[in-house]
Amino acid sequence: MYFPSHSKNHRLRSVTSAADRRIMTVMVHRSAPAVVVRDLRARRGKQPVLHGLSLTVPRGLVVGLIGPSGCGKTTLMRSIVGVQVVQSGEVTVLGRAAGTASLRARVGYVTQDASVYDDLTVRQNLQYFAAVLRASRDDIDRVIDATDLAANAGQLAGSLSGGQRSRVSLAGALLGSPELLVLDEPTVGLDPVLRVELWALFHRLADSGTSLLVSSHVMDEASRCDRLLLMRQGEVLADDTPDGLLSATGTHDVEAAFLALISAHRSSDPAGREAADS
Amino acid sequence: MNPRRTLATAGRVLTQIRHDPRTIVLLLVVPSLLIGLVAWIFSDTPVFDTVGPAMIALFPFIVMFLVTSITTLRERRTGTLERLLSMPLGKGDFILGYTLAFGLLAVLQSAAAVGYAVWVCGLTITGSIWLLLAVAVADAVLGTALGLLASAFARTEFQVVQFMPALVFPQILLGGIFLPRDQLPDALRAFSDWLPLSHAIDALQAVASDSQDAAYVGGKLLIIGAWIVGAVVLGSITLRRRTP
Numbered sequence: 001m002y003f004p005s006h007s008k009n010h011r012l013r014s015v016t017s018a019a020d021r022r023i024m025t026v027m028v029h030r031s032a033p034a035v036v037v038r039d040l041r042a043r044r045g046k047q048p049v050l051h052g053l054s055l056t057v058p059r060g061l062v063v064g065l066i067g068p069s070g071c072g073k074t075t076l077m078r079s080i081v082g083v084q085v086v087q088s089g090e091v092t093v094l095g096r097a098a099g100t101a102s103l104r105a106r107v108g109y110v111t112q113d114a115s116v117y118d119d120l121t122v123r124q125n126l127q128y129f130a131a132v133l134r135a136s137r138d139d140i141d142r143v144i145d146a147t148d149l150a151a152n153a154g155q156l157a158g159s160l161s162g163g164q165r166s167r168v169s170l171a172g173a174l175l176g177s178p179e180l181l182v183l184d185e186p187t188v189g190l191d192p193v194l195r196v197e198l199w200a201l202f203h204r205l206a207d208s209g210t211s212l213l214v215s216s217h218v219m220d221e222a223s224r225c226d227r228l229l230l231m232r233q234g235e236v237l238a239d240d241t242p243d244g245l246l247s248a249t250g251t252h253d254v255e256a257a258f259l260a261l262i263s264a265h266r267s268s269d270p271a272g273r274e275a276a277d278s
Numbered sequence: 279m280n281p282r283r284t285l286a287t288a289g290r291v292l293t294q295i296r297h298d299p300r301t302i303v304l305l306l307v308v309p310s311l312l313i314g315l316v317a318w319i320f321s322d323t324p325v326f327d328t329v330g331p332a333m334i335a336l337f338p339f340i341v342m343f344l345v346t347s348i349t350t351l352r353e354r355r356t357g358t359l360e361r362l363l364s365m366p367l368g369k370g371d372f373i374l375g376y377t378l379a380f381g382l383l384a385v386l387q388s389a390a391a392v393g394y395a396v397w398v399c400g401l402t403i404t405g406s407i408w409l410l411l412a413v414a415v416a417d418a419v420l421g422t423a424l425g426l427l428a429s430a431f432a433r434t435e436f437q438v439v440q441f442m443p444a445l446v447f448p449q450i451l452l453g454g455i456f457l458p459r460d461q462l463p464d465a466l467r468a469f470s471d472w473l474p475l476s477h478a479i480d481a482l483q484a485v486a487s488d489s490q491d492a493a494y495v496g497g498k499l500l501i502i503g504a505w506i507v508g509a510v511v512l513g514s515i516t517l518r519r520r521t522p
Contacts, residue, residue: 045522081364085522099520104366115357119294131286132367156297172361 032095034059034180034211035080040089042075049075050234052089057180057213057229062199062206064225065215066254072234073215074112077182080213081109094179105133108173112184114165118158122149122168125157126175135176143171146201148194163190170198174205181205183214187221199224222254230258237261279368287367287375291349292382305345305387309337310394317399330401331482332455334410338387338418339475343446346380346425347438354429360521369517373426373510377419384418404488409495413485416502417478423509430516449475454483474505 035057042050049072057063065073078084079091082099091098094106116125126140144150147167152160157168170186183202187195199221202212206226214225222228223242230238230245238245238261242254249257295301313333320326353359362372392411395401403410428445432438452462452470459470459480470476481498484490 043522083360083364083520085520101366104364107364109361109364111357111361113357115361117290117294117358118356119297120290124290124293128286128290129365131290132283132362132365134366 032059033057034094035213036090036092037076037080038090038092040076040079040091041087042072042079042084042089043087044072044075044084048234050079050089053234053236055229055236055239057211058227059211060206060209061226062202062212062214062224063227063229064222065213065229065231066219066222066225066258067215067217067231069217071231073217073231074184076231077109077184077213077215081107081182083109105176106179108175108178108181110166110169110173110181110183110186112188114157114162114169116157116165116168116172119156121154121156122160122171123153125168126171129172130175133176139175139177143174146174147171148197163194166190167194167198177210179210181210181212181214183212185215185217187216187218195221219253219255219258228254230261232258232262232265237265279370279374283367283371284375284378287371288378288382291376291379295379295383301345305341305383306390309341309387309391310398312337313391313395314399317395317401326399327402327486328483329455330395330399331410331486332453332479334388334391334395334414335417335453335475335478335482336450336455338384338391338414339421339478340442340446341387342380342384342418342421343425343428344439344442346376346422347429347432347441348435349380350376350426350429351432351435351438354433355435363517363519369519370510370514372517373514376426377422377506377510380422381415381419384422385415388414388418401486403486405485409492410482410485413478413481413495413499413502416499416506417475417482420474420478420502420506420509423506423513427509427513427516430513446475449473452476453479455479474502477501 033056035055037053037055040050040053041048053072053076065076067073075084079086080093080098082091082093082103093100093103096103117128120128122144123140126143130136130140144153147170149164149167149171152164157165160168166186166189170183173181173183187198190198202214206212216222225242227241228238228245229236237258238248240248245254245257246252249260251257251260313330316329316333317326320329350359359372363369388411392407392414396403396407424445428441429438432441452459452466452473453475454470459467459476462470477498481495481502484495484498
């Protein structure tokens with residue numbers, strides 16, 4: 001699912017060229033996964049959310065983290081970024097323990113609600129994040145172009161629509177070309193054209209070596225990912241390519257595949273779920 | 279910590295405030311208006327000359343405490359703090375950046391309050407007006423630093439507003455405005471010696487009446503400075519990158 005369009009060619013080039021610098025290092029490490037999670041247990045507030053979860057995110061791909069609201073997607077992403085208190089388990093990101101200081105410039109994180117300053121303009125927001133990340137002035141223009149915000153660069157973030165604000169948030173995460181992007185529902189509330197453009201951007205970034213973990217509760221976005229992690233109630237039900245998932249479950253769309261997996265999971269392990277829930 | 283990131287944070291906070299002119303006007307004008315009101319209340323008595331210096335300590339301190347604690351809490355609530363802490367920003371960069379930005383506002387606010395009290399309300403200052411301003415600024419920065427610290431322990435706006443009466447009111451009551459500190463019961467007097475606002479009020483009164491030498495005022499300034507540094511360091515330590 002890749003939608004290159006001629007009008008976006010300049011954008012495509014700018015994203016690629018900025019990432020070119022890193023391609024060599026990425027190729028060296030390509031074999032090692034971007035994220036390895038082993039036996040992760042975590043609570044969100046007082047509620048146990050992840051009960052011994054394990055998964056792997058390979059490098060250079062767009063990996064979709066798909067599951068209903070409340071299944072633990074955000075808690076998992078926060079654990080990977082290193083802002084979540086975890087009870088036990090191991091989270092390794094780009095070869096280091098999650099939350100290590102040296103990872104903070106190498107991992108870009110976009111929270112579900114746009115985390116931008118409403119009383120700053122789009123450009124002022126990005127200037128500040130660039131100063132923290134030590135990204136260059138050119139990089140600000142690059143991410144503004146990549147997220148299609150050039151026309152709004154001088155506007156206060158608070159005066160933008162929800163979709164525009166979340167693109168400012170995304171633009172901030174693209175600064176400094178991080179090796180891993182963790183995006184929590186980045187396409188919620190966007191119009192279909194923009195959604196397609198953003199998924200095209202994600203694939204361009206992946207093609208240039210960036211690893212992406214993108215969460216969504218919208219099943220039809222799953223087909224746009226290189227790989228899928230289907231999550232429910234704090235557990236990973238499936239880790240496969242979209243096509244592999246459909247053929248394994250004998251279904252024609254991801255929603256049906258998800259339902260088939262849930263019923264198979266229930267019949268194979270009726271007591272296990274109850275024990276983990278209590 | 280890194281000076282460039284600290285300054286970028288301070289610059290960002292000031293840019294945010296620049297987009298909100300009403301806040302700037304309120305910050306600069308409200309303490310002066312309150313001092314004017316006190317002067318008016320006591321217009322036919324000699325009282326203003328004794329409580330006036332304390333008012334210069336009081337109003338900027340309270341205003342800066344509130345503004346700072348609510349601004350940083352807002353940062354926590356909107357997710358920008360979580361974002362910053364997932365980025366290579368030191369916790370000290372964050373706290374010190376805020377202290378610098380609001381410290382600059384505190385200088386302007388204190389200058390306005392001192393100027394208004396002296397030239398409009400006719401407060402008699404026997405000592406150095408620059409020393410008076412220095413103490414007033416230190417006191418307003420103290421409000422900022424304590425506000426930063428308080429917001430670290432508050433999760434909601436309701437909680438942070440409660441910290442005002444909890445942390446600020448006892449300092450006002452025991453600071454020597456209602457009753458000179460040497461007439462307080464012994465236990466309260468000893469306790470008030472540990473409160474930074476007491477020293478700010480002592481210093482301002484000493485400068486206003488020129489009753490003590492510069493070393494005395496310098497000592498008081500040192501105590502306030504120690505409180506500022508302590509609050510900033512404690513605020514940085516209590517900031518958590520990982521939250522439940």
